[in-house]
Amino acid sequence: MIDYDFTLKFDISALECEPDTFLDQLYEAGCDDAIIGIGRPGRMAMNFTREAKTASEAVLSALSDVQKVLPQAKLIEATPDFVGLTDIADILGCSRQNIRNLHIKYQASFPTPVHEGSTTLWHLAKVLPWFKGKGNYTVKDSLLEIASANMQINLDRQMGDVYTTQ
Incomplete structure (x- = not known):
């Protein structure tokens, strides 16, 4: 298992509640390895350090955990990319x-x-x-791996909003 560092940026403007109301839910849903930033209205960034066998597994599991709590959240970007x-x-x-x-x-x-x-x-x-x-x-292999995983996720999202759940 390897620790992968990455950030997921979301559009949460469709939510009809204050961000403070779902922070505990995100923690309980498995996002306890993330630092959550809500600076700009309607946006949320989550900086993860997630342990997984592969970078793709780390990012996809984080996306799944977020979507359990915030199915209306739209992924803007996975970084680094x-x-x-x-x-x-x-x-x-x-x-x-x-x-x-x-x-x-x-x-x-x-x-x-x-x-x-x-x-x-x-x-x-x-x-x-x-x-x-x-x-x-x-160049750390883990950085190359997470960059490749995020590039693929961002390309998939751009081609069809694959990571938009509603």
């Missing part, structure tokens, strides 16, 4: 400038971004193997 240059630098423990220079120098082999604009975004699961292959960067 989408990352910019600064995020990549933070994860790898180096400077943003270093990552930017590598992106420019190895543009032909660097993973293709999912969004380009004022901020360029990549799937972390696509970027980590590239850096691991360079040999100069330490």
Whole structure:
């Protein structure tokens, strides 16, 4: 069993109660391994450290536990997944400038971004193997596994709202 760290972000605007009313229920439903944040009205983020055999098992079990209590909650995003240059630098423990220079120098082999604009975004699961292959960067297998699981969950959600329960 491995501990996987990830965050699930939900739209809870369809709920007709105050968030404080379901916090104990989430705890009792199995979300006792999560820190719950409710900062913006209609949104909830749950930062999990969940023990499981696989990353997919960890994330799917957390989603199931949340949906037992809040079937109207809509998953917005599972993280870590989408990352910019600064995020990549933070994860790898180096400077943003270093990552930017590598992106420019190895543009032909660097993973293709999912969004380009004022901020360029990549799937972390696509970027980590590239850096691991360079040999100069330490990438935890558990991070690669959770990034891959979250990328798949986010892609599934985008393709058909698979993780919306009502």
